Amino acid sequence: MNAVENVFPKAMNLLCLFHICKNVKAKCKMTVFPKKKQVQIMEAWEALIYSYDEAQYYMKLAIFEGICSSCSIFYDYVHEQWLIPHKERFVEAWTNRVMHFGNTTTQRVESAHWSLKRILQDSIGDICSVWETINSMIVLQHNEIIASFEKSIIQKVHRYSNRLYANLRGVLSKNAIDHIAAEYDRVKYVSIDQTECRCTIRTTHGLPCACEIARYSMIPRSIPLDAIHGWWSKLTFHVDASSQPSELSVKHEIDVIVKKFEELDVPGKISLKGKLREIAYPSTTSMFPPVAKVKTKGAPKKDKSKVSKRDKSTKRDPSW
Ligand SMILES: [Zn+2]
Structure with missing residues (x-):
């Protein structure tokens, strides 16, 4: 954090919300009793960190302080370790002012x-x-x-056939259009009222917020591409690629595939041909769901009884 402050003095260095909550929860479990009180405190904590502006933050802080009145060890920890020195780096009231594209955790x-x-x-x-x-x-x-x-x-998504998205289809990432659709759903409550809208998605993601979309649909017109941050329309690794749908061509890709195919050995050729067949004849596929459920969380666990010497040792083979 000190280095970031020195090298990028204008950058806002956020802290991982997930890990702060994990630490706070652990402290709460250790110092607060009974268990019912822990649940109550953690609810007040969540309301506090998701405060959308400073006024709401200080209001929620007073409630949190009240609930923690009998747990001074826990309250002092939260206050001194996190809220006083770092609240601007993880409480929404402040992080909502930063263009973070949704990355508020690690x-x-x-x-x-x-x-x-x-x-x-x-x-x-x-x-x-x-x-x-x-x-x-x-x-x-x-x-x-x-x-x-x-x-x-x-991919065409039926939900986005609305003319509002006419300029965006095939040009923006699907994820960006999902965000805009969520804002579009808010239009009926917000309309063009900026205070009601709060425009968070505009400041944090560079995407049109509900009040902005309300203005486009009143004219009516499609959302213009320049209302979208360039980050969301980067759908290629090529530097010089054109984003104009009318100029789209697969000639370059086909040439590369043919060249690659000629350089491959026989098993490689068979595998590539198989992949291309799937594109050419989409009704056939060589893919199947996994037979057993695949575990996707945590580091691979070792069965202690079966750990061999090699697995336990951290020494490399010196001959390497
Ligand atoms: Zn807005």
């Missing part, structure tokens, strides 16, 4: 870390095998991102 990093740990299995691989593994993981993720881009460009 979830992205955590899940990348989890994927890597799962794929590496242990900490004793030599640098060659670890490099290979990390490389193939990144290639795989890169392909998944490209696939999600393609989905945003091609």
Whole structure:
């Protein structure tokens, strides 16, 4: 945090809401009794951190303080460790003013870390095998991102056939249009009232908020592309790619595939041909759901009775 302040003095350095809540909850479990009181306190805490403006924050703070009156150890911890020094970095009243594109926790990093740990299995691989593994993981993720881009460009969602989205279909990520649709649902309560709207999605995500959408639908006109932050329309890794649907072409991609195909060995050729067949004949597929339920949380657990010496040791094979 000190380094960020020095190197990027104008940047707002947020803190992970998930981990702060985890710490607060643990402290509450240790210092507050009975259990019923813990639930009450955690509810007041949640209301506090999701305060949408400063006035609401101080109101919720008074309620929180009242509930904690008999738990001074817990209250002092929360107040001195988190609220006084850091509230601007995690309470919504302040983070709602920052363009964070929805990243208010470290979830992205955590899940990348989890994927890597799962794929590496242990900490004793030599640098060659670890490099290979990390490389193939990144290639795989890169392909998944490209696939999600393609989905945003091609897939038609019936819900978004409204002319309001005419300029956005196939140009924005599906995720961005979902956000706009959620704001569109608020229009009936908010209309063009800015105070009622609070315009959070505009400041945090760079997307049109309910009051803005209300103005477009009154004219009526479609949401213009320049009302959207450029971050949401980046659906390619190419620097020079055109975003004009009329200029879309797959010639470059086909050429690359043909070239790649010629360089492959026989098993590689069969595998690539299989993938292309799936695109050419979409009614057939080689994919099946996994037979057993796949566990997707936590690091792989080791069965203690079966842990071999190799698994327990953190020493590398010196010959590497
Ligand atoms: Zn608004």
